[in-house]
Amino acid sequence: MTDMTQPRPRKRARTARVVLLGTAAFSLAACQPEEQVEATVFPSVEECRALADLPENDFTAEECVEGYEEAQAIHRESAPRYEDQALCEEQHEGECVVEQRSDGSSIFLPLLAGYMIGNMLGGRGMASKPLYRTSGGRYATPGGGTVLSGLRGKTQVRPASFGASPNTRAAAPLSRAAVQSRGGFGASRTGGGFGTRSFGG
Amino acid sequence: MRRDDLGARDDWEAKAEAAGFTFHHMDGTLYWDESAAYAFTLEEIERELEGPAEELHQMCREAVAEIVGSDELMERLQIPEAHRDLVAESWRMGEPELYGRMDFAYGAGGPAKLLEYNADTPTTLYETSGFQWHWLEDMIAAGRLPEGADQFNGIHEALVARFAELFENGTEIHFAAFADAVEDYATVETLGWAAREAGMGAHFTDIRKIGVSESGQFADEEDRVIGTLFKLYPWEDMLRDDFADAIVGSGVRFLEPAWKALVSNKGILPVLWRMFPDHPNLLPAVFADEDPAVLGPDVVEKPIFSREGAGVRIRAGDDSEVSADTSYDAHPRILQTYAPLAKFGEDRVVCGIWMVGAEAHGLGLREDVSRITQDTSRFRPHYIEA
Numbered sequence: 001m002t003d004m005t006q007p008r009p010r011k012r013a014r015t016a017r018v019v020l021l022g023t024a025a026f027s028l029a030a031c032q033p034e035e036q037v038e039a040t041v042f043p044s045v046e047e048c049r050a051l052a053d054l055p056e057n058d059f060t061a062e063e064c065v066e067g068y069e070e071a072q073a074i075h076r077e078s079a080p081r082y083e084d085q086a087l088c089e090e091q092h093e094g095e096c097v098v099e100q101r102s103d104g105s106s107i108f109l110p111l112l113a114g115y116m117i118g119n120m121l122g123g124r125g126m127a128s129k130p131l132y133r134t135s136g137g138r139y140a141t142p143g144g145g146t147v148l149s150g151l152r153g154k155t156q157v158r159p160a161s162f163g164a165s166p167n168t169r170a171a172a173p174l175s176r177a178a179v180q181s182r183g184g185f186g187a188s189r190t191g192g193g194f195g196t197r198s199f200g201g
Numbered sequence: 202m203r204r205d206d207l208g209a210r211d212d213w214e215a216k217a218e219a220a221g222f223t224f225h226h227m228d229g230t231l232y233w234d235e236s237a238a239y240a241f242t243l244e245e246i247e248r249e250l251e252g253p254a255e256e257l258h259q260m261c262r263e264a265v266a267e268i269v270g271s272d273e274l275m276e277r278l279q280i281p282e283a284h285r286d287l288v289a290e291s292w293r294m295g296e297p298e299l300y301g302r303m304d305f306a307y308g309a310g311g312p313a314k315l316l317e318y319n320a321d322t323p324t325t326l327y328e329t330s331g332f333q334w335h336w337l338e339d340m341i342a343a344g345r346l347p348e349g350a351d352q353f354n355g356i357h358e359a360l361v362a363r364f365a366e367l368f369e370n371g372t373e374i375h376f377a378a379f380a381d382a383v384e385d386y387a388t389v390e391t392l393g394w395a396a397r398e399a400g401m402g403a404h405f406t407d408i409r410k411i412g413v414s415e416s417g418q419f420a421d422e423e424d425r426v427i428g429t430l431f432k433l434y435p436w437e438d439m440l441r442d443d444f445a446d447a448i449v450g451s452g453v454r455f456l457e458p459a460w461k462a463l464v465s466n467k468g469i470l471p472v473l474w475r476m477f478p479d480h481p482n483l484l485p486a487v488f489a490d491e492d493p494a495v496l497g498p499d500v501v502e503k504p505i506f507s508r509e510g511a512g513v514r515i516r517a518g519d520d521s522e523v524s525a526d527t528s529y530d531a532h533p534r535i536l537q538t539y540a541p542l543a544k545f546g547e548d549r550v551v552c553g554i555w556m557v558g559a560e561a562h563g564l565g566l567r568e569d570v571s572r573i574t575q576d577t578s579r580f581r582p583h584y585i586e587a
Binding site: 008010016018026145181185189 | 220221222223243246327330331334335337349351352353354355356357358359376377379387390391393394395403404405407408409410411412413414424432434435437438439441442443444447506508511528529532585
């Protein structure tokens with residue numbers, strides 16, 4: 001009896017080429033490579049001017065002053081504004097100042113911690129953004145879209161970091177409910193709030 | 202099914218490191234253990250595990266249809282009242298499932314018995330679909346297993362096909378987990394690879410860094426809006442978190458869908474037994490406040506929400522054993538007839554059948570000297586005899 005040798009259906013995949021890369025995997029392979037622009041960060045206009053003459057820096061002392069003025073103008077329009085002082089100080093780990101609104105109410109703003117300047121893409125000249133200290137000890141642009149670890153030196157940021165900031169002058173001030181809009185998942189309440197145990201099994 | 206002492210590859214540890222599989226030891230003890238491997242016949246795989254798993258999945262879907270229509274059952278499964286519509290609606294809308302893993306007692310004679318269905322947040326995906334696959338290829342290449350040896354492991358290809366079936370090409374999918382839980386992270390990274398291979402964009406975010414925008418959308422840690430979210434985080438916790446109220450308005454498509462909260466819940470086990478009494482692959486099960494007469498003398502008690510064996514208590518004479526982890530003890534419990542795990546040497550083994558969509562596509566085995574499989578239980582590879 002001749003037996004037709006039937007190829008048995010294969011029960012395993014043809015490929016399973018997965019390499020675990022750790023936290024870099026998603027950002028490296030998944031995101032579109034986005035153009036970055038260079039930004040230089042200063043705690044004060046004086047520090048910027050002192051560095052402007054160094055040969056490795058491509059900004060001038062005038063640009064330091066213009067950048068600072070632009071950061072202050074943005075600060076007036078876009079600084080985070082809070083309904084109470086304690087909340088503001090907690091969010092920015094430091095002093096906040098009061099501002100009177102035309103309706104007589106008081107709202108609170110953090111002080112400028114520093115600013116960053118950089119060349120916009122496409123030769124559109126120098127741009128600037130104010131920076132505020134965050135409750136995590138870092139420094140953020142208005143709206144929190146860009147967060148930096150320090151107040152000195154050069155860094156690469158997304159071009160959008162120099163994009164328009166939200167206008168907060170007429171908007172409702174931030175309440176506690178509004179600033180807690182992150183971190184609402186992960187309490188793991190059914191397991192008694194364990195932090196980093198695995199959820200698998 | 203038998204266990205063969207094949208011996209490990211000399212360079213397995215270097216290969217694990219090169220593959221990024223860094224948790225081959227956990228807390229100093231071996232986790233990936235290829236010193237021995239399990240051998241199955243094709244008949245055992247197809248008739249006794251694959252077929253039953255697919256049938257059980259359909260039975261679970263029928264049970265979900267039953268539960269979403271019953272306030273009594275929604276209450277027994279502890280679905281918060283405010284979010285029962287969310288769960289029921291995800292079922293009525295036919296939101297698709299991606300993956301899951303059924304754990305079976307099998308190999309001690311008789312049909313495979315479903316212990317539970319980890320249908321929401323199963324891990325060990327990389328070990329099963331990736332490193333186990335490479336092990337077999339190496340063993341065949343080295344002549345230590347015959348050319349015709351195979352493995353029940355089409356998981357990776359099935360996941361790629363499932364992503365392509367569920368989403369339009371180029372869909373951006375966020376994958377969320379606790380970044381510092383390495384085995385959870387490895388599972389989402391493995392899924393991310395499959396999603397990319399299917400033509401999707403894949404982004405990682407720590408589940409704790411997700412935010413809600415003023416317009417009610419969820420955003421990742423870089424403020425990118427989330428449209429589709431795979432979350433390696435249990436629905437029962439999602440529904441008790443501060444953001445639970447924001448889920449409906451966020452417009453996010455979730456993987457797994459919210460109705461999986463009912464399937465991964467051990468409360469589905471008594472519901473299945475009510476609906477399909479005496480099914481050969483089910484163990485008798487009741488809610489803890491119901492008459493346990495149907496269970497017989499040897500009983501396992503399980504909290505409805507536990508993970509990694511936490512809170513499990515076996516009351517079975519000499520086989521009695523109690524989990525030291527009591528973190529889930531505040532929750533209602535179910536009782537299930539005790540099914541002894543197959544024992545090889547000193548070790549007891551659980552067979553995990555991986556589901557992709559409604560189909561079974563792979564097998565991963567966990568072994569422990571304990572009767573309660575936990576997160577440190579060793580992983581062993583398997584093969585199908587030529």
